[in-house]
Amino acid sequence: MPDGRIRPYLRALVPVERFGGPAPTAAVTADPAITRVPRPFVLTSGRVTGTDPTIRLETQVTARYSGQRWDSPELSRLPSEMRNIVLLCAEPFSVAEIAAQLRLQLGVTKVLVGDLRAAGYLDVHVRNSADPSTPDVIQRVIDGLSAIT
Amino acid sequence: MDLAQSPDPIRSRPSVPLPVKIVVAGGFGVGKTTTVGAISDIAPLTTEAEMTEAALGIDNLGVESQKTTTTVAMDFGCVTIDQSLKLYLFGTPGQSRFGFMWDDLAHGALGALVVVDSNRLDDCYPAIDYFEHTGLPFIVGVNAFHGQLTHELTEIRWALAISDQIPVVRFDARERTSVRDALLVLLGTALNRALGEPSG
Ligand SMILES: Nc1nc2c(ncn2[C@@H]2O[C@H](COP(=O)(O)OP(=O)(O)O)[C@@H](O)[C@H]2O)c(=O)[nH]1
Numbered sequence: 493m494p495d496g497r498i499r500p501y502l503r504a505l506v507p508v509e510r511f512g513g514p515a516p517t518a519a520v521t522a523d524p525a526i527t528r529v530p531r532p533f534v535l536t537s538g539r540v541t542g543t544d545p546t547i548r549l550e551t552q553v554t555a556r557y558s559g560q561r562w563d564s565p566e567l568s569r570l571p572s573e574m575r576n577i578v579l580l581c582a583e584p585f586s587v588a589e590i591a592a593q594l595r596l597q598l599g600v601t602k603v604l605v606g607d608l609r610a611a612g613y614l615d616v617h618v619r620n621s622a623d624p625s626t627p628d629v630i631q632r633v634i635d636g637l638s639a640i641t
Numbered sequence: 642m643d644l645a646q647s648p649d650p651i652r653s654r655p656s657v658p659l660p661v662k663i664v665v666a667g668g669f670g671v672g673k674t675t676t677v678g679a680i681s682d683i684a685p686l687t688t689e690a691e692m693t694e695a696a697l698g699i700d701n702l703g704v705e706s707q708k709t710t711t712t713v714a715m716d717f718g719c720v721t722i723d724q725s726l727k728l729y730l731f732g733t734p735g736q737s738r739f740g741f742m743w744d745d746l747a748h749g750a751l752g753a754l755v756v757v758d759s760n761r762l763d764d765c766y767p768a769i770d771y772f773e774h775t776g777l778p779f780i781v782g783v784n785a786f787h788g789q790l791t792h793e794l795t796e797i798r799w800a801l802a803i804s805d806q807i808p809v810v811r812f813d814a815r816e817r818t819s820v821r822d823a824l825l826v827l828l829g830t831a832l833n834r835a836l837g838e839p840s841g
């Protein structure tokens with residue numbers, strides 16, 4: 493369900509072959525109407541609430557297709573803030589780290605991450621189990637911290 | 642509970658660590674950022690969250706939602722336990738009106754360290770109220786500014802009106818091993834809770 497909805501402003505940016513169609517053409521990529529995109533706050537219409545509640549501060553995010561260059565046909569059409577998120581997440585990063593590294597507000601970051609997941613750019617590693625506080629996990633943290641000197 | 646039927650996607654992808662977190666709460670200037678920085682693998686990072694008008698409206702009882710927004714800063718750091726487990730520490734100010742943000746912070750947290758300056762005990766009341774209310778395991782860490790406490794721990798416990806089950810420890814926010822030991826007390830409480838045993 494969270495993967496399903498693609499917000500209108502992103503529809504034009506979604507790589508067509510994700511949906512079984514042909515790859516984007518050079519003409520589409522060069523269209524100035526597509527590359528001229530608004531800033532994140534405008535993109536999110538100021539939305540910082542009502543985001544997917546399973547996307548939390550510590551939630552890990554990875555780029556779905558690694559090794560993409562910033563000027564690849566797919567990424568170059570994204571607003572720079574969104575492109576930067578995809579590029580940063582070549583390695584796993586938490587939502588909080590993404591916000592801090594890219595100097596985005598947390599609420600804005602959550603919205604953009606959710607939108608980029610819906611558009612197929614990111615994997616958001618949401619936990620199935622609601623509570624990670626199992627004795628096993630806590631014991632591993634205790635052991636790990638005890639090793640700190 | 643349903644772990645057996647639906648395997649955790651994080652565990653099936655060893656490259657993505659399981660994130661766990663501890664909240665470091667307390668009033669302004671009590672040493673939260675210092676605490677996070679002392680134990681973190683990385684220099685503490687800061688992010689900002691904007692409060693919604695609705696959240697302001699809830700706080701300002703009687704005052705209808707004004708067209709103002711407030712930005713709340715939050716620091717965090719992390720400790721890489723191993724390749725598959727990463728501990729995050731989130732330090733956030735303890736005003737009751739920031740409760741909306743605490744819900745996000747506290748959900749799924751292993752527990753909370755409430756940092757207290759023994760000169761200004763009342764600064765931590767909102768945080769203690771919040772964690773008592775939500776049932777998240779927490780301990781009180783009295784930050785020994787200048788190496789001294791102005792009150793004994795028993796006096797502090799009495800003044801905070803917390804149950805005997807809640808550990809109150811003295812620590813130095815600037816010392817890595819001291820922060821480590823405070824976190825280990827918290828995790829011991831959390832482990833007892835997870836094992837279904839009475840804490841303390
Ligand atoms: N002398 C002393 N100063 C401290 C101690 N802990 C924090 N500080 C200082 O108190 C100030 C506030 O600390 P900070 O961690 O930023 O507080 P926060 O607002 O809770 O994040 C900083 O200037 C710290 O360097 C301590 O244990 N002893």
Ligand SMILES: [Mg+2]
Nearest residue numbers: 673674716732
């Ligand atoms: Mg601080």
